[in-house]
Amino acid sequence: MPPTSIPAGARRGRPGYDQATVLKIAVEAFTEFGYDATSMGMLAERLGISKSAIYHHVPSKVEILRLALDTALTPLEAVFDAPGAHSGPAVERLRFVIRSTVVALFDRRPYVTLLLRLRGNTEVELAAMQRRRQLDRRVAELVKAAQDEGSLRADLEPGPVARFLFGTVNSLTEWYRPEGRFSQREAEQTIIAMLFDGLLPRR
Amino acid sequence: MPPTSIPAGARRGRPGYDQATVLKIAVEAFTEFGYDATSMGMLAERLGISKSAIYHHVPSKVEILRLALDTALTPLEAVFDAPGAHSGPAVERLRFVIRSTVVALFDRRPYVTLLLRLRGNTEVELAAMQRRRQLDRRVAELVKAAQDEGSLRADLEPGPVARFLFGTVNSLTEWYRPEGRFSQREAEQTIIAMLFDGLLPRR
Structure with missing residues (x-):
């Protein structure tokens, strides 16, 4: 999990935010809250990146x-x-x-x-x-x-x-x-x- | 499941809406949507009764x-x-x-x-x-x-x-x-x- 103290602007290009990391965090959230109840915004928040940045790694929730x-x-x-x-x-x-x-x-x-x-x-x-x-x-x-x-x-x-x-x-x-x-x-x-x-x- | 054609006003006192029926419908909804995602309003709708009528049978969702x-x-x-x-x-x-x-x-x-x-x-x-x-x-x-x-x-x-x-x-x-x-x-x-x-x- 990323430290929450990193400023939002610095996050976009941070190493480690590859597709595998997004996948790992998403699977945890889907399992905890259910697929339907999990939004891309929630995933972005958990990753500590902006909602638009998450679309650099994956095309959609589905x-x-x-x-x-x-x-x-x-x-x-x-x-x-x-x-x-x-x-x-x-x-x-x-x-x-x-x-x-x-x-x-x-x-x-x-x-x-x-x-x-x-x-x-x-x-x-x-x-x-x-x-x-x-x-x-x-x-x-x-x-x-x-x-x-x-x-x-x-x-x-x-x-x-x-x-x-x-x-x-x-x-x-x-x-x-x-x-x-x-x-x-x-x-x-x-x-x-x-x-x-x-x-x-x-x- | 109640027929949906019965007018709302006639439903309150209908037989069959005992606690067991509410329980049965609730368990189906909890299993389908998850407990958190199921509201008392949703249960009332599935039962074809008003949200306040459901509280005649059970005190709360929990x-x-x-x-x-x-x-x-x-x-x-x-x-x-x-x-x-x-x-x-x-x-x-x-x-x-x-x-x-x-x-x-x-x-x-x-x-x-x-x-x-x-x-x-x-x-x-x-x-x-x-x-x-x-x-x-x-x-x-x-x-x-x-x-x-x-x-x-x-x-x-x-x-x-x-x-x-x-x-x-x-x-x-x-x-x-x-x-x-x-x-x-x-x-x-x-x-x-x-x-x-x-x-x-x-x-």
Whole structure:
């Protein structure tokens, strides 16, 4: 955050006010107040720049949102393009996808948090929700493939299983505290252990 | 929803405008627009009554919120007072609690959805979050007790396990469609199967 003591006239050309900074501040505000309740004026104030100066970095509020959601979705989608999602038994590919989704969530946490909280009806939000549903479908396909190869129990429906898998992973955005003693690596391992092996002991 | 053709003067004494109706409409609006963005005027408009008439049913917006969150939390808390949460091995009590939490969530779904979406700093919201954390603690205690009796794997931390358990259950508010072909009973069974037995086959 910029020190508030810098005179307005000196701010315009200050280094650090690149698009990434505007995006970061905007995502924080969208998450805190909601997208609709956040104005470009509020963002400019938080950045300590004038309302006209913010348009040097981003064309509009909706473009910031589009960029923010893309920042969340691109690495989540990339998980499915990695080699680990394409080689080996389906159960191993599913495990890779869930594990990598946790990693991507931690890496882009504020953006993923925003993505998960949005429920609006703007074109940009609907497009992002469509991309999320595509992730659901790809996980459901992996569940189905693992059931077909006999490596996953076959008595559960792939669609709901995919939704619950994401539900467990996504809950991290709600309660995980990076400063706590539970590491990201442990979070990843606990999720895989709970969902694949289950909480009951395997004898 | 009231028909909009009824003249304003006739509305005041209409049956059906009890506190429960006001609560229902308010919870829908709070969930759709956010608590802060919803005014008593908006609620009156949705109910088709005057702004002063709404105060015949509820004293204030914050009291509606308090009532709504209590409507969500009371049955979730009651789960822990039921006989099934107090008798038998800890692993059975834990299974009972998770299963009953799913049932309570479906029963009070709009209220639980509101509860889960709130992140404000009003006293009422903080009190509700405090009650949620108490539920987390009680589940974590059950996980610990089940680990101690040897009926649950002991290599996972009870606190995070409790958070993930709720994360899986709570995701239902985000994606479950009552009109779909996946029943509430199946949702309950799938959750228990995934979390306790795991997705891998048990041989």
